Amino acid sequence: MWNADQRRRALSERLRQLTDAVSGVESQPEVLTTGQKVLLDDLDVAIQGITTNFEETWHDFEKVRDLQERERSRAELCLNFEELVQTLIKEIVPVMTGASASLVPVELEPVVNDEVTAAAPGRNLTPILFSTPDFRYAIKLLPSSAEILADEGAKNQEFLSLCTPAIGRDSIALHAVLLGHEMGHLRDWQNDVSKAFDPPTPQKWRRADGELDLAHDVAFEAYVNFVADWGEELVSDIFSCLRLGPVALLAFPEVVGATAHMNHDSLSHPAPDRRIRLMAEMLTETGFAEVEQVGEVVKEYAVTYADAWQRAIDLRDPDLREAAQEAWRVLRNEIPAFKRRCIASMPTERIVTPDIWELALKARNRLREGLPCGEHSAGHANSIAVILNAAWMVKIEGLVALAEIIGGEAATTKGIGKVSQVLDGLVVKSIEIANMLGRPV
Amino acid sequence: MATIHESVRSNALPRDLALRMAIGRAIDALVLYSAGHDLSPTQAQWLKRAAELLRPTSDEPLKTGGSLANFRNDIGLIRAAKSVWDSPEARSLAAKLAEAADDLEKLSRGEVLPDEDVERLKESLRAFRNAIEPSIPIMSERIEKTHR
Numbered sequence: 001m002w003n004a005d006q007r008r009r010a011l012s013e014r015l016r017q018l019t020d021a022v023s024g025v026e027s028q029p030e031v032l033t034t035g036q037k038v039l040l041d042d043l044d045v046a047i048q049g050i051t052t053n054f055e056e057t058w059h060d061f062e063k064v065r066d067l068q069e070r071e072r073s074r075a076e077l078c079l080n081f082e083e084l085v086q087t088l089i090k091e092i093v094p095v096m097t098g099a100s101a102s103l104v105p106v107e108l109e110p111v112v113n114d115e116v117t118a119a120a121p122g123r124n125l126t127p128i129l130f131s132t133p134d135f136r137y138a139i140k141l142l143p144s145s146a147e148i149l150a151d152e153g154a155k156n157q158e159f160l161s162l163c164t165p166a167i168g169r170d171s172i173a174l175h176a177v178l179l180g181h182e183m184g185h186l187r188d189w190q191n192d193v194s195k196a197f198d199p200p201t202p203q204k205w206r207r208a209d210g211e212l213d214l215a216h217d218v219a220f221e222a223y224v225n226f227v228a229d230w231g232e233e234l235v236s237d238i239f240s241c242l243r244l245g246p247v248a249l250l251a252f253p254e255v256v257g258a259t260a261h262m263n264h265d266s267l268s269h270p271a272p273d274r275r276i277r278l279m280a281e282m283l284t285e286t287g288f289a290e291v292e293q294v295g296e297v298v299k300e301y302a303v304t305y306a307d308a309w310q311r312a313i314d315l316r317d318p319d320l321r322e323a324a325q326e327a328w329r330v331l332r333n334e335i336p337a338f339k340r341r342c343i344a345s346m347p348t349e350r351i352v353t354p355d356i357w358e359l360a361l362k363a364r365n366r367l368r369e370g371l372p373c374g375e376h377s378a379g380h381a382n383s384i385a386v387i388l389n390a391a392w393m394v395k396i397e398g399l400v401a402l403a404e405i406i407g408g409e410a411a412t413t414k415g416i417g418k419v420s421q422v423l424d425g426l427v428v429k430s431i432e433i434a435n436m437l438g439r440p441v
Numbered sequence: 442m443a444t445i446h447e448s449v450r451s452n453a454l455p456r457d458l459a460l461r462m463a464i465g466r467a468i469d470a471l472v473l474y475s476a477g478h479d480l481s482p483t484q485a486q487w488l489k490r491a492a493e494l495l496r497p498t499s500d501e502p503l504k505t506g507g508s509l510a511n512f513r514n515d516i517g518l519i520r521a522a523k524s525v526w527d528s529p530e531a532r533s534l535a536a537k538l539a540e541a542a543d544d545l546e547k548l549s550r551g552e553v554l555p556d557e558d559v560e561r562l563k564e565s566l567r568a569f570r571n572a573i574e575p576s577i578p579i580m581s582e583r584i585e586k587t588h589r
Contacts, residue, residue, distance in 0.1 A: 057469050063476040073472045076567075080465035083575055087458055141453035148454070150463070150490055158453070199512070201505035212503035214519070214529055220503070221516045228513055 004071050007078035008058070014085040019047055021089070025096040033109070035128035036099050039142065039159050043092060046145035053149065054081050084148065092142055095161045098130040103166045105129070107428050108175060110435045111384055115179060116160060118350060118441070119186045125158045131166035135259060137174075138163040139182040160186070170424040172391045175431075176244060176251035179384060184239030185232060191345035194231035197334050199224070202326045219323045226320075226327030230270045234335065237275050238342045241282040245352045246294045247388040249279040249301060250396070263308070265315045265324060270331075273308040276301055278335065285339075287354040292361060293393050349441050352385045359383075363390035363430075368401035372426050374433025381437035382430070391427045399423065456517070457573050460494050464570045467491035467545060471563040474548065475556065485549040491566070492545035497535040504531075521572035525565055541565060 022043055025032065032040070057077055064070040098104075109129060116127045128142075142159035145151070162182060168174040188194050202223065205216035212220050240248035256262075256272045265271045280302035283289060289298045309332050313325045343351070363373035363386050373390055376382050382390075394402055399419040400410045406422055409415025431439075454462075466487035474480055480488070495518065499507070502515035515535070522534040544562050548554060554562075 057473075060473055064472060065476065069472065073469065076465060077469060080462055083458060084462060087455065143453035150466075150486075195508075195510050198506065198508045201503065201507075206505060210505045211501060211531055214523065214531060217516065217520050217523065221520060224509065224512045224516055228509055231509075 004074035004078060007075050007082070011054070011078045011082045011085065014082055014089065015047065015051065018085055018089050018093070021093045021096065022047065031100045033099055033106075033128065035126045035159070036096060038126050038157070039092070039128060040096065042145045042157060042159070043088070046088070046143075046148045049145060049149040049151070050081060050085065054078075088143070088148070091140070091161075094132060094163075095128055095130045095142065098132055098163075098166070099128060103131040103169060104164060105169055105175065105178075105428070107431050107435070108178065111179060111431065111439070112162065112183075114439075114441075115183045116186065118347070119183055120190045123158060123190075124156050125160050127160045127162060129162050129164065131164050131169070133166055135165045135168075136163055137165070137177055137182060137255075139185050170421075170428050172247075172388060172395070172424060172427050173251040173254045175384075175427070176240075176247045176388050176392075177255050179388075180240030180244040180248040180251075181236050183243065184236030187239045187342075187346065188232055188235040191341070193338060193341045193345060194228070194235040196341065197227070197231060197331075197337070199227045199327075199330050222320050222323035223326050226267075226324050227331060229268050230327060231331055231334070231338070233269050233275065234278060234331065235338050235342060237279050238282055238339055239346065241279050241286070242342060242346055242351045244385050245286075245354075245356065245389055246283055246288050246291070246298060247385070247392045249276065249283055249298065250294070250392045251388075252276065252279065263311065263314055265313050265328075267315075267317075267320070270328065271308070271311075271314065273305045273311075274328075277305040277308040280305065282339065291354050291357045293364075293396065294389070297396065352383075356383065356386050356389070359386045360389045360393070363387060364393040367391060367394045367423065367426055367430075368397075368405070370402060370405040370422070370426070372430040372433055374430035374435075374439075375437060379437060381434040381439045383440045384431065384434070387427060387430045387434065391423060394423055395420070457575075460517075461570055461573050461575070463487070463491045463494050464566050468563055468566050468570070471548075471559055471566070475559055475563070478553075480548065480551075485551075488545040488549040492542040492549065495538050495545070495569075496542040497538055500532065500535060500539070502531055502535050517573070521569055524572040525568045541569075 022040060025036070026040055029037070054077065058074060061070050061074050061077070064073060106129070112127050112129065116125055138161070140161050140163075142161050144157050144159060146157065162178060164174055164178060201210070201212055201220065205213055205220055207213045237248070253272070253276065260266070260272060262273045263271050269275070280298055283298045284302055289295045289302070313321055313328055315321050315324050359376050359382060362376060363382055366373040367390055373387055374381055376386070398410055399416060402408070402423060403410035403415065403419045406419065408419040408422065410419055467490070470480060470484035470487045473484060497515045497518055498511040499515075502519060503512065507515075518538055519531050519534050522538050526534060526537045528534050528537070541562060544554060544558065548559075
C-alpha cells in the first residue's frame with residue numbers, strides 16, 4: 001500500500017541515487033574543475049542537511065496522537081523532500097557529469113570567469129561550464145546548500161552553470177553565444193534591465209478600477225511570463241551586441257540553424273527574425289554598419305528583416321497567441337528603453353565600438369594565413385571581440401584564403417568542414433595566447 | 442533536435458518549488474504545534490519563511506501600474522488562492538493571503554492562536570500547496586506521428 005512508509009522508502013531511494021551520482025564524480029578528482037569541486041562540497045552539505053532535517057521531523061511526528069494526521073503529515077513530508085531531491089538530481093547531476101575538459105571549451109574558462117566577475121561584481125559566483133549531447137545553451141543559477149536548506153546563516157556561495165553543446169566544443173559560434181548572449185542574461189539579471197519594465201495590464205482584461213478581471217487570470221499569467229521571458233532574451237541580445245559587436249549577430253543564424261523557423265515564436269523566445277532585426281538595428285546604431293567587410297552584411301540583415309517586428313505572432317499553441325501578441329506589442333515599444341538601460345548599466349570599457357575594427361582586420365589577415373591572432377603586436381594581446389569578429393570575417397569570405405594556405409579545399413562540402421575546423425583550432429589557440437599575454441577587456 | 446536556450450532566473454530553486462517547500466514546512470510546524478503547543482526556533486523560522494512567500498506585494502495586486510516582478514509574484518499566488526478561497530476578486534484573495542501570512546507570523550513570534558484557527562490555517566495551506574503544480578511532473582512521453 002502507498003502509505004507514509006512506502007513514500008519514505010521512495011525518498012530514500014532518490015537520496016541514494018543523488019548520493020551515488022555525487023560519489024561517482026568525487027571518485028575522479030583528476031577530471032574535476034575547481035568550480036565542480038566547490039559545488040560537490042556544497043552538495044555534500046545539502047544532502048547531509050536534507051537527511052537530518054527529514055529524519056528529525058519524521059520522528060517529531062511521533063508526538064501527533066491522531067494516527068490519521070500523523071500518517072498524512074509524514075506522507076506530505078516525504079513528498080516535499082522528494083520533490084526537492086528530484087530537482088537537485090535534474091539540475092545538478094548533469095552539471096557534475098558533463099564538465100570534463102574534452103567536452104567543454106576549457107580555454108574559454110578564464111574569459112568566462114572574467115566576464116562573470118565583471119557582470120556581477122561583489123558576488124561570490126562560481127561559474128561551471130558543462131556540456132550536454134543536445135544543442136543546448138543555458139545559463140542558470142544552481143541552488144546552493146544555503147538555499148536548499150533555507151539556512152540564512154550559511155556561507156554566501158552561489159553557483160552559475162553554463163551549458164553548451166558538447167558537439168560544438170570548439171565552435172566559434174558557440175563561443176560567441178556563450179560570451180555574448182548567455183553572459184547578457186547575467187548582466188540583465190544583475191542590473192534588472194528587463195525587470196524594470198512595468199507592463200500595463202491590457203485594457204480588455206481590466207475592470208473599471210484598473211484591477212485584473214480574474215476571468216482572464218490564465219491569459220494574464222501567460223502575458224506576464226511572455227513579457228518577462230521574451231524581455232530577457234531581447235535584453236541579452238542587446239548586451240551581446242554591445243559586448244561583442246557584429247559577431248553577436250553573425251553567429252546567431254548559424255546557431256539557430258535549421259532547428260527553428262525564422263518566423264516562429266516560442267514560449268521562451270521571440271522568433272529569430274525579430275531578434276535579428278533588433279541586433280542589426282543595435283549594430284547600426286553603434287556604427288558597425290559602416291565597418292569594412294561586415295558592415296554590408298549588417299545592412300543586409302537590417303533590410304531583409306525590416307518588417308519582422310510588425311508581423312503577427314506565430315506561436316504553435318493557439319490558446320497562448322493572444323497573450324503573446326499583447327506581450328510583443330508592449331515589448332516592441334519598450335526596446336528603446338531596454339537599449340538605454342543596457343548601455344547605462346555596462347561599464348564603458350566593456351562596450352566594443354568600431355574602433356576595434358582595425359585590429360580585427362589585422363587579426364583576420366593572420367587567420368587567413370593560418371596563424372593564430374591572439375597577439376596584435378609584440379606582447380600585446382587582442383580582445384575576445386577582436387578574435388571572434390576576425391574569425392567570422394574569414395568565414396564570410398568562404399574560407400578561401402585559409403584553404404589555400406593549408407592546402408585544403410574550399411570548394412567541396414567535405415573540404416569546407418575541414419578548413420572550418422582548422423579555423424576553430426586557430427581561434428582556440430588565439431584565445432589561449434591572449435589569456436597568457438593578459439587579454440584586454 | 443531543436444537548439445534550446447534557457448535563461449538565468451533570479452532564484453536558483455524554481456519559485457513554485459520554493460513555495461511548495463516553504464508551505465510544506467509550515468504545515469509540518471503547524472501539525473507539531475497542534476500536537477504540543479510548542480514551536481522550536483527552527484519551526485518558527487519555517488512559519489516566518491512561508492509567511493514571507495505567501496504575502497502578495499500589495500493590497501491591490503494585479504492592478505495596472507504594478508511592476509513586472511510584482512505581477513509575476515502575485516499572479517501565481519492569486520491563481521492558487523482562487524482555488525482555496527472562492528472569490529472573483531484579486532483584492533479579496535490578496536486579503537485572505539495576507540491574513541494567512543499574519544497568522545503564521547503571529548505564531549512564529551510565539552503568540553497563541555485558538556486551536557480551530559490553527560486547524561483552519563493548516564487546511565488552507567494544504568489546499569494552497571496542492572493548487573501549485575509540482576515543479577517536476579513525472580511523465581512518460583508519447584510521440585505521435587503527425588502529418589500537419
